[in-house]
Every structure is written in C-alpha cells, then in structure tokens.
Amino acid sequence: METRGLRLVGRYVLLVALAFVVLFPIYVALVAAFKPGNEVFKDPLVPGPFTLDTITDAWEQGNLGRALTNSAVVAVIVTVLQVVTSVLAAYAFSFLRFPGRSIVFGIFVATLLIPFEATVVVNRRTIEDLGWLNSFQGLAVPFVATAFGTFLIRQVFVTLPTDMRDAARMDGLGHWGFLREVALPLVRPSVGALALFSFLATWNQYLWPTVITTEQDWNTVQSGLRALAQANLDQPNLVIAGTIIVAVPIFVILLVFQKQLVRGLTAGAVKG
Amino acid sequence: MRRLRESIVALVMLAPSLVVLGVFVIYPLGRAVVLGQQRCDPSGRTCESNGWDQYVDVFRSNEFQDALWVTLKFALITVPIGLALGVGLAVLADKHLRGIGVFRTIFSSTVATSVAVASLMWLFLLNPAVGVLADWIGGVAKEPGLLRDPDTALWAVSATSVWANLGFTFIVVTAALQGVPRELYESAYVDGANGWGRFVNVTVPMLGPTLLFVTVVLTSRAFQAYGEFDLLTGGGPQGRTTTLTYLIYGNNSIVKSQEGLKAAVAVLLFLLLLIVSAVQFRMVSRRVHYGN
Numbered sequence: 001m002e003t004r005g006l007r008l009v010g011r012y013v014l015l016v017a018l019a020f021v022v023l024f025p026i027y028v029a030l031v032a033a034f035k036p037g038n039e040v041f042k043d044p045l046v047p048g049p050f051t052l053d054t055i056t057d058a059w060e061q062g063n064l065g066r067a068l069t070n071s072a073v074v075a076v077i078v079t080v081l082q083v084v085t086s087v088l089a090a091y092a093f094s095f096l097r098f099p100g101r102s103i104v105f106g107i108f109v110a111t112l113l114i115p116f117e118a119t120v121v122v123n124r125r126t127i128e129d130l131g132w133l134n135s136f137q138g139l140a141v142p143f144v145a146t147a148f149g150t151f152l153i154r155q156v157f158v159t160l161p162t163d164m165r166d167a168a169r170m171d172g173l174g175h176w177g178f179l180r181e182v183a184l185p186l187v188r189p190s191v192g193a194l195a196l197f198s199f200l201a202t203w204n205q206y207l208w209p210t211v212i213t214t215e216q217d218w219n220t221v222q223s224g225l226r227a228l229a230q231a232n233l234d235q236p237n238l239v240i241a242g243t244i245i246v247a248v249p250i251f252v253i254l255l256v257f258q259k260q261l262v263r264g265l266t267a268g269a270v271k272g
Numbered sequence: 273m274r275r276l277r278e279s280i281v282a283l284v285m286l287a288p289s290l291v292v293l294g295v296f297v298i299y300p301l302g303r304a305v306v307l308g309q310q311r312c313d314p315s316g317r318t319c320e321s322n323g324w325d326q327y328v329d330v331f332r333s334n335e336f337q338d339a340l341w342v343t344l345k346f347a348l349i350t351v352p353i354g355l356a357l358g359v360g361l362a363v364l365a366d367k368h369l370r371g372i373g374v375f376r377t378i379f380s381s382t383v384a385t386s387v388a389v390a391s392l393m394w395l396f397l398l399n400p401a402v403g404v405l406a407d408w409i410g411g412v413a414k415e416p417g418l419l420r421d422p423d424t425a426l427w428a429v430s431a432t433s434v435w436a437n438l439g440f441t442f443i444v445v446t447a448a449l450q451g452v453p454r455e456l457y458e459s460a461y462v463d464g465a466n467g468w469g470r471f472v473n474v475t476v477p478m479l480g481p482t483l484l485f486v487t488v489v490l491t492s493r494a495f496q497a498y499g500e501f502d503l504l505t506g507g508g509p510q511g512r513t514t515t516l517t518y519l520i521y522g523n524n525s526i527v528k529s530q531e532g533l534k535a536a537v538a539v540l541l542f543l544l545l546l547i548v549s550a551v552q553f554r555m556v557s558r559r560v561h562y563g564n
Binding site: 008011012014015018019022023024025026028029032040041044045081084085086088089091092096097098099101104107108110111113114115116117118119120121122123125126141142143144145146147150175176203204206207210211221222225226229236239240242243246247250251254255261262265266 | 275278279281282283284285286288289290291292293295296297298299300301303304307316361364365367369375377378379381382383384385386387388389390392393394395396397399401402403404435438440443444447448482492495496498499502503517520521531534535538539541542545546549
C-alpha cells in the first residue's frame with residue numbers, strides 16, 4: 001500500500017514537472033507581453049511591472065485588428081464552403097450510381113497525395129491571372145473543397161443502411177430531400193469535427209497568405225505576425241505581445257469545442 | 273431514365289469539388305511538372321524548355337542535395353522525438369487521477385499555437401539578448417545563440433517544431449488509449465506483466481493504427497515545414513536549415529526568382545513524399561495489429 005502511495009506521488013511530481021516544461025514558452029511569452037519595453041531584458045521570468053502598453057502597441061503596429069478580421073472572414077468562408085462541397089461529394093459517392101464513379105473516386109484519393117507545398121508556385125500564378133492577389137477570394141477559394149472532408153463525411157454515409165434510402169424513396173423523397181432530412185442530421189457530429197478542423201487549418205495557414213498578399217491590409221494573423229516580427233527585430237516583447245493577441249482567440253475556441261477537436265484530429269486514425 | 277437523372281444529380285453534387293480540386297490541386301501539379309524543365313526570365317512569365325534533364329541537374333546540384341539532407345535530418349529528429357514524447361505524455365496522463373483533466377488540457381495546449389505563434393515564442397525564448405534559455409545553457413546559446421550557430425540551429429528549430437506538434441500527438445494518442453479495453457491491462461497484470469511489459473504488449477499493439485497515423489502526419493508535416501525556418505533562421509546559418517520547402521519559397525533562397533527551378537524542386541519534393549508514404553504504409557501494413 002505504501003509503495004502505491006509513493007508511486008502516486010511520483011506520478012504527480014512527474015506530471016507537474018512536465019506540465020511546467022510544456023507551459024514554459026507560453027509563460028515566458030505572457031510575462032513579456034505584459035511588461036513595458038525595456039524591462040523585458042532584465043529578469044524575463046519575473047512578471048511585472050504590469051502594463052497593457054505593449055499589447056496595444058503590438059495591436060496598432062501590426063494592424064492586428066484588421067488581420068484578425070481577415071483571418072476570421074477567410075476561415076469562415078473556407079469552413080462553410082468546405083462543409084458544403086464535402087457533404088455533396090460524399091453524398092454522390094455514397095448514394096448515387098453514375099458512370100465513371102470509381103475513376104472520379106480515384107481522382108479524389110490521388111489529390112490526398114499531392115502536398116499543397118508542391119502546388120503553390122503554380123497556384124500563385126493562377127490567382128494572379130484571376131486578379132485575386134490581395135483578396136478574400138485569393139485567400140479562400142483554393143481550399144473550399146478537399147478530399148479529406150469528403151472521405152470524412154462519406155465514412156458516416158456508407159454506414160447508413162440501404163433500406164433507409166429505399167424507404168425514403170417509397171415516401172417520395174428525392175435525393176435532395178433525403179440528403180436534407182435524413183442523411184445530414186445523421187452526420188452532424190462529423191460535420192462539426194470537419195468544420196472545426198478546416199477552421200483551424202485555415203486560420204493557421206502561413207505560406208499561402210505570405211505568397212498571395214502584398215499589401216498590409218490583406219495580412220492574415222499569420223502573415224501579420226510575420227510582418228510584425230520582421231519590422232521589430234530589436235523589440236522582441238512587442239512581437240511576443242502580438243503572438244499572444246493572435247493565440248488567445250484560438251485558445252478560447254478550442255476550449256469551447258474540445259469534443260469536435262478530438263473528433264477532427266482523430267478522424268484520419270479511424271479511417272479505413 | 274432514373275439512371276440518367278441520378279447521373280445528373282451526381283454531376284451537380286460533384287462539380288464544385290471537382291472544379292476546385294482540378295484547378296488548385298491537379299492542374300498545378302501537372303503544370304509544375306512541365307515548368308520544372310523550363311528556364312524562365314525573372315518575371316517568371318516567359319519560359320522556354322531546357323530539356324527534361326533539368327530535373328537531373330537540379331537533383332544532382334549541391335543546393336538540392338544539401339536541402340534534401342537538411343529535410344531528412346529534420347524529419348528524423350522531429351518525428352521519433354515528437355512521437356515518443358506525445359505517447360509518453362498520453363500514457364502518463366491516462367489514469368483516473370484527481371485533476372487529470374487539468375494536465376490533459378495543458379498537454380493539449382500547444383495544438384492551439386499556429387506555426388507563427390510557436391516559432392515566435394521560441395524565437396523569444398532562444399533570443400540571447402533576452403537570455404531566458406541562453407543564460408541557463410551558456411556557451412553557444414549565449415553567443416552567437418542557438419539559432420545562429422551552424423551546429424545547433426537545426427536542433428533549435430526541431431525543438432520548436434516538436435513542442436508545437438506535441439498537442440496534436442497527445443490528443444490523438446489519448447483518444448486512442450481510451451479505446452483500449454481495460455480488461456487487457458487487467459489480464460496482463462494478472463499474468464505478472466509490469467508497467468513496461470503492459471506498455472509493450474498491450475498498449476503499443478492496440479495503438480498500432482493510431483501510431484501509424486501520427487507518424488504519417490508528423491512526417492508529412494516535417495517534410496512540408498516552412499514557417500519555422502522562415503521565422504527562426506531564414507534558412508541560415510550557412511544554409512544549415514535550408515530545407516526543400518525553404519529552397520522553393522524562402523526569401524534567401526538561391527533559386528528565389530527562377531520559377532522553373534522552383535517548380536522542379538517542388539515536383540521532386542512531391543515524389544519524395546510519395547516514396548516516403550509508400551514506404552511507411554508498406555512497413556506498417558505488415559506490423560500493425562488491428563484490434564481482434
């Protein structure tokens with residue numbers, strides 16, 4: 001019994017120590033973000049004197065209000081459209097018979113193997129030719145459909161018994177009606193997971209916004225942080241205040257949507 | 273008649289995805305393959321063929337070979353360490369202890385940091401002028417700084433990346449651990465297996481598919497990592513952190529204004545990732561134990 005108690009204590013000690021290690025970078029950032037400019041170079045681990053000036057400076061210099069708005073708009077556009085395109089495509093693959101189905105499916109699978117990083121050179125040209133540099137379309141449109149989302153939703157659709165569809169047809173329900181009234185309500189948890197996943201992925205995009213925007217007004221949070229960092233190499237605390245501003249909304253969102261996050265992240269693991 | 277109508281409905285439903293995937297995923301890859309054998313003027317608009325052996329030349333060039341090596345090293349450092357730490361934390365926190373929820377939230381927390389946020393936090397941490405880590409570690413950490421020393425730069429970026437991905441690995445493995453039936457642990461316990469024995473004989477086999485999934489994701493993230501290098505090192509010092517992605521997109525890249533060569537590197541990166549994932553799936557399809 002005594003060794004068990006000791007083990008328990010040991011486990012807690014280990015957990016606390018590891019929690020400190022994981023949180024350490026965040027702690028240091030928080031301390032620095034709420035200190036005045038020069039204080040940051042002495043005792044970086046000790047909080048205070050407390051000020052909000054660094055945060056407001058970062059907000060103004062980095063034009064972060066604008067960047068947050070841009071990121072939110074782009075992420076919402078991508079999320080909504082990705083859910084729509086994924087549900088529709090998944091429905092077609094699950095409930096409809098049409099010529100060339102396996103070929104089209106094969107094309108979807110193949111796109112999963114193409115890393116986005118290999119296509120950016122050409123995609124930038126396409127966006128430029130469309131006149132979409134520095135625009136919401138340019139930031140969002142390339143991502144409004146994914147094979148990942150399609151497969152995630154299809155995975156649930158294919159578990160629905162075929163009798164269900166047949167019964168619905170007897171009741172005179174067409175495909176659109178069946179989708180809206182029967183199939184969609186059943187995949188709601190997966191839709192939630194997909195939505196959170198695509199929101200997060202879009203919000204976190206780094207390479208694409210830096211390639212596709214040339215004007216400060218079109219910075220997303222990530223490219224805005226990059227600009228802030230490059231303009232203030234000698235003011236590390238200002239930059240760190242910017243990262244706190246950008247990180248907080250996502251922290252809050254993830255805390256609220258923990259369940260969807262776990263589903264979204266583990267979706268690939270259970271996919272056959 | 274019904275078949276025709278079904279086909280039309282299918283076309284309508286698939287069209288949005290097909291258009292987007294066609295224009296922004298499939299076409300650009302095909303176009304990049306062609307562009308990869310061309311030489312372009314600095315505007316990137318006028319290109320002419322330079323022959324397919326341009327791919328061979330690019331592959332053989334010192335710049336590509338160096339970047340390939342850096343990329344492989346980065347993956348070989350970050351994937352095993354990230355996996356081990358994530359699994360370790362998940363196993364440690366997979367107990368019905370008081371307050372375990374707090375620890376789980378903490379260990380998951382880095383999932384909320386984007387690459388820019390994580391990189392800038394570590395840039396601050398490693399900044400010798402601020403001296404959070406530099407004062408403790410001393411030596412090169414103080415002067416010229418871990419990110420500026422050619423011997424440590426890649427390791428410093430790797431630490432950032434491992435930290436940033438830890439939350440993802442922890443969450444996925446924790447979810448999988450909850451699916452492992454308790455009876456398996458109990459019977460292993462009855463059979464006299466100690467903690468390590470239970471981990472090796474129960475946890476690891478049951479986690480098989482999840483470990484594969486995490487490995488694949490971490491590997492592909494490592495090969496595609498860009499933001500860390502852009503923000504922390506700019507590909508330096510002395511090209512020691514110029515990965516393939518940095519070679520394509522980096523501001524300090526030697527091929528910065530040569531669209532044809534950039535496309536060639538991008539296509540080679542695609543092929544590399546294809547080979548890596550094929551190898552991973554082969555290796556694992558032989559080893560993974562799916563439950564039952």
